[in-house]
Amino acid sequence: AQSVAQPEDQVNVAEGNPLTVKCTYSVSGNPYLFWYVQYPNRGLQFLLKYITGDNLVKGSYGFEAEFNKSQTSFHLKKPSALVSDSALYFCAVRDIDDYKLSFGAGTTVTVRA
């Protein structure tokens, strides 16, 4: 079985400040990890993925995520947040032997000007 936890329903930051969105996962084997963002009235947009290799993954729009196997975490980060980063963010995991993508509950990010 696989699962994802996003412990924060909401994250509020000021523009220009660092942004972190937390994600922890549970899988029986090796994980494939993904971050998606959803803007109002849009579908999910792929930001980045971790498959193997470097623990620091760089993605779209200046986002990056750090894979930590010992803490089973995959936190999303952006050094300097923009108002336009305000959206709903989903972490997702797929076990290497599973077809299904399991999503976290989502974190709403609000960046204030």
Next chain:
Amino acid sequence: DTEVTQTPKHLVMGMTNKKSLKCEQHMGHRAMYWYKQKAKKPPELMFVYSYEKLSINESVPSRFSPECPNSSLLNLHLHALQPEDSALYLCASSQGGIGNQPQHFGDGTRLSIL
């Protein structure tokens, strides 16, 4: 712009109507998915097609009927829906059989059942 196109963007239907949702992708992806999403919740998987064959049905009620006419198209036929079926219906695609490839989502069809 999304590479997965869904039509219509909005649909209002009565409980006795029959309608269809359409999804198209031209990325050569061989896996296609239907999801249901309620407001501010994660998407819930409904169906998975792999190489035009239905691989997964997540115990979806028979009032939802998927169809994959070819590798680029995915339909979802709707009949006798209930008010609780009102939601955003998302289509996604990915390179079939390769679990480490991301799913690409369309912008969805917002369905309202009267």
